[in-house]
Amino acid sequence: MGHSLGRRTGKNRAGYAAYLKSPAWAWRRQRWFRDCRRRGFEPACQVCGARVAELGTLDLHHTSYKGVTIGDDGTFVAKEDDAALLPYCRDHHEALHRILDDRRRDYWGWSRPRATAVVTRILHKKYGGLK
Numbered sequence: 001m002g003h004s005l006g007r008r009t010g011k012n013r014a015g016y017a018a019y020l021k022s023p024a025w026a027w028r029r030q031r032w033f034r035d036c037r038r039r040g041f042e043p044a045c046q047v048c049g050a051r052v053a054e055l056g057t058l059d060l061h062h063t064s065y066k067g068v069t070i071g072d073d074g075t076f077v078a079k080e081d082d083a084a085l086l087p088y089c090r091d092h093h094e095a096l097h098r099i100l101d102d103r104r105r106d107y108w109g110w111s112r113p114r115a116t117a118v119v120t121r122i123l124h125k126k127y128g129g130l131k
Contacts, residue, residue: 019068019076028078029060032085047092047123059093060085063113086116095123 019025033052036043043058044051052058063086067079088096099119100107107115 015070019078022076022078024076024078028080032060032082035082043087045089045092046086046120047095047127048089050089055089057090058087059090061088061093061096061116063116084113086120092123092127096120099123 033043042051042053045058046061050058062080062084064080064084066084067077067081069077069079071077096116096119099122100115107118110118
């Protein structure tokens, strides 16, 4: 049985960084974008509404790492729920993490989805919301 990837800070940082460079994450990203389009939605940044066609790519923010494990053989298994991944342009994804990291105490005890939603709303106000 494998173990959970966990958070991107502290002792789990190396595991997080390795996951984002893994073939499992590359495949999962592709599948998320493909599945979104098959459902009739073109992925767009949660803050500004920029689309892949405009930017060339979007980051996917994890609201949960449930389903991401490291197998006994050391390979990653990427089975995050689609709803646990949210698209952001690179600038807004970095801004989201700056707020979450710099103001960690403000969100202590909150779920990651709730904190993400609140910080996304803060970014809407700061940058003028969706197009």
